[in-house]
Amino acid sequence: MSLTFSDFKNQAKEVLNIDLDGYKLDRVERRTKSLMRRYDVNDFDECISLIKNDTAFKEAYLNHFTINTSEFFRNPESFKFLKNDILPELAEKKRKIRIWSAPCSNGCEPYTLAIILTELGLASNRFEIYASDLDPGILDQARSGIYRENSLKNVSTKLRQKYFKPHPEKDNFFVLDSKIRRLVNFEEKDLINGRFDRNWDLILSRNFFIYLTKDMKDQLIKKFLSVLNQDYYFFLGNTEYIFSAEKYDLEKVYQSIYRYNKNN
Ligand SMILES: C[S@@+](CC[C@H](N)C(=O)[O-])C[C@H]1O[C@@H](n2cnc3c(N)ncnc32)[C@H](O)[C@@H]1O
Secondary structure, three states: OOOOHHHHHHHHHHHHOOOHHHEOHHHHHHHHHHHHHHOOOOOHHHHHHHHHHOHHHHHHHHHHHOOOOOOOOOOHHHHHHHHHHHHHHHHHHOOOEEEEEOOOOOOHHHHHHHHHHHHOOOOHHHEEEEEEEOOHHHHHHHHHOEEEHHHHOOOOHHHHHHHEEEOOOOOOEEEEOHHHHOOEEEEEOOOOOOOOOOOEEEEEEOOOHHHEOHHHHHHHHHHHHOOEEEEEEEEEOOOOOOOOHHHHOEEEEEOOEEEEOOOO
16 A cells, blocks of 8 residues: 555654644655655655664654754844844843744854854853754754854854864864853754743744744744743744734834834
């Protein structure tokens, strides 16, 4: 008997423990088929059997499905706004600023924040940066602080010299200063099924909603806002506008940066 994509997806959901229904299905199907081509897998029956029985294939499937692309200062104008406007405001208002990068992928995003806060001269006891992702492999990479040169393309020469060293053994790789690495706490978390901690002043959820269905995006925006402090900030990817932001009590302050205020 030959499995349809829908049967495959239902079985894969159980084995992988990921709510695949929350993601845009045509994309999940495309990603599945492209991996099957790459591994010469003939049909969905063989594919599910490999996911169940071959740990390396299961890992390859997860890696292929979760796009981990990231870079330092992704959308530099938005990070400039954060540096010049939002973070100084938070530093003035809060004794300790709480920031969450979710999902954080290989760590470029939360480390960018750690670099900016350090450049602003804020002592490390004045802020906490948490960063989470579903993929344990990408979190290991994040903790290692080793990056290909192309993920540093938006880092100025001054910051590059100050916070990165060429990797001693690998050409075109750089190692991030351990002082910056120590400023970020990484944690494995599934944003769809996981519990959220409360009391955040800035939440970044960037380049993740693009993979989700409209309903899942709506549910997750509400879930994030339920743990974001009143009057504080929600930062999305630059292509992830929220239409009718007022419906969520959000006010756009710059590009895809929003202030959350129930009393607006
Ligand atoms: C494109 S990266 C975004 C990284 C970073 N925020 C940025 O904009 O550069 C998307 C990340 O979402 C993660 N992801 C996918 N589904 C997830 C889920 N259900 N819970 C947590 N992370 C998830 C993937 O592992 C991947 O690292």
